[in-house]
Amino acid sequence: MPREPDYNRRNSADAEETAAAILGWLANEPDMLGRFLALSGLQPNQLRGAVNDPGFLSGMIDFLMGHEPTLLAFCEATGTKPETVAAAWRHYSGPVSGEF
Known part of the structure; x- marks a missing residue:
């Protein structure tokens, strides 16, 4: 089932805000x-x-997602839910193999 355009725009805006x-x-x-920067x-x-x-943003979010203490430090400092970061990560990284 295709996603609605409003959903896609909102998802994109949320991902940009998170990035x-x-x-x-x-x-x-x-x-x-x-x-x-070193990594x-x-x-x-x-x-x-x-x-x-978008590749840079994907890598930057992947940096957080790849190290739970860093992810949690960001979330605590900004009041962002880890699920919000995960949604932005999925947005910029694209579907995982087998996902549609």
């Missing part, structure tokens, strides 16, 4: 930002250009 919150949180957590291979001056790249 922006993650980036803002990382920007205020120098140790986490440094770890993310991603990005330089700090490349962040501004990368924020509009």
Whole structure:
């Protein structure tokens, strides 16, 4: 059953909002930002250009999803539910093999 366009727009907007919150949180957590940059291979001056790249956003959210203590620290600091981050992760990562 196809999803309704309003649902897709709302899901996309929620995912964008979550990604922006993650980036803002990382920007205020120098140790986490440094770890993310080291793992991603990005330089700090490349962040501004990368924020509009869905692949970058997927990788940034994957960074949180791949380490539960980091995910929980973000959620606690921002009042975001882990399920919200997981929904954004699914949005940017695309369907998992076998999902429609």
